[in-house]
Amino acid sequence: MQTLKHVYISEIGKYEGQDVCLKGWLYNKRSSGKLHFLQVRDGTGIIQAVVFKGDVSPEAFEMAGRIQQESSIEVYGTVKEDKRSPIGFEIGVKDLKLIGEALEYPITPKEHGVAFLLEHRHLWLRSPRQLAIMKIRHNIIKTIRDYFNNNNFLLVDAPIFTPAACEGTTNLFETEYFDEKAYLTQSGQLYMEAAAMAFGKVYCFGPTFRAEKSKTRRHLTEFWMVEPEMAYYDLKMDMDLAEDFVETIVQSVVANNRAELEVLERDISKLENIKKPFPRISYDEAIEILKSKGKEIQWGEDFGGDEETVISEQFDRPVMIHRYPAECKAFYMKQDPESPKHALCVDMIAPEGYGEIIGGGQREDNLDLLLGKIKEHKLNQEAFEWYLDLRRYGSVPHAGFGLGIERTVGWLCGLHHVRETIPFPRMMERIKP
RNA sequence: UCCCCGGUAGCUCAAUGGCAGAGCAUUCGGCUGUUAACCGAAGGGUUGUAAGUUCGAAUCUUACCCGGGGAGCCA
The missing domain is CATH 2.40.50.140 (Nucleic acid-binding proteins)
Incomplete structure (x- = not known):
């Protein structure tokens, strides 16, 4: 036998x-x-x-x-x-x-509460539902790597320890690094800009850390992000890439994860519909949509979850919102030469209320304008000297974006909360198991 | 950090001022086709912690602890 x-x-x-x-x-x-x-x-x-x-x-x-x-x-x-x-x-x-032998396994085939399941995450992973989610996550990551490998991108790993904040220190995890302080990375982007000047088209893919005290279904303190960065790309080329990239991911899940989507009772027809072209609207057009829907919002304000949901409900596929006011975006965003109050940036908002899955744009490649932005944002110029060197030695137009893996998995799986999209979620109130 | 909700058996919940309950899980018994199997029985409780009100508190009050949902911020 x-x-x-x-x-x-x-x-x-x-x-x-x-x-x-x-x-x-x-x-x-x-x-x-x-x-x-x-x-x-x-x-x-x-x-x-x-x-x-x-x-x-x-x-x-x-x-x-x-x-x-x-x-x-x-x-x-x-x-x-x-x-x-x-x-x-x-x-x-x-x-x-x-x-x-297993005696009195805690998770029964009956229903359980969220807190109990999260405390037993190491066992919860054995359930068919979690297996389906992890298989879809696996395929999404595989598709992402295949996509960049097939399109002449070089994988460049960004560091986890960073010497200073790239966008202010309030939401960074601080740690000891021998005799000095270090911070856990919140983005590999600045390093990818250096890599793009060396290798042309690059991407990094790794964990990212945010110490924000956010308690919502869209937030984790540790999450995975893939960040492509391309030399000689402008905003339009960046948006074209993001659109093609997301379509490829969604259609790969539709093609390869049908059984898992059925376990999750996902409405597959909504995913089959995610095909190019995606709608593209400017921030100014988004403001008009919000005002027509009765939202009280002034030009210059950033969008919250409510605003994103109202806009995404107008479309049946992801919507790209471009050219936000420069004042509500990071210092490295390139200002629009045709309208200096606007930044050449783009956010992609997933449908069905799943929120922002991509943030990116064209980077400021002019040394003097970038120096001005660093002063405006009251950042320590010394810490950014290496980054400024990229503008001193053969600066070129370049652009990129970051895609949040967990939000993408949550959207494609139709989940209520991103905590189920990662094997061991790290949240404000939970670091175990 | 702020706002809202919750904490009762291993789990999911009921009991709203008057004897601490059910389903699942566990143990024992029954069944040759079950599909979250079913039928019968049993064991299982410091009602988150501390104080207070009351003849009497799971229930009302206060503080604290823990968790959930949301806001801000973000992917």
């Missing part, structure tokens, strides 16, 4: 009629006198293993009736087609081996 071939549940259909070995965990169990129905999962799927008293040893039958949820087991038996099975097959068990 124990020499039988180990197969995964996702490939069980290839072995109909054959005797195989499954290695997994007991997901759920139902018993009926001389029958035990074991729901076995192995990370690739769930299959029902039927243990009939007459087919196995008395010891194996007794064990099948005794073991509890999430005990690890090896199942030896025959693959049988069965119309009653959700996956079309079940296993007629011939023998069973208990690998690791």
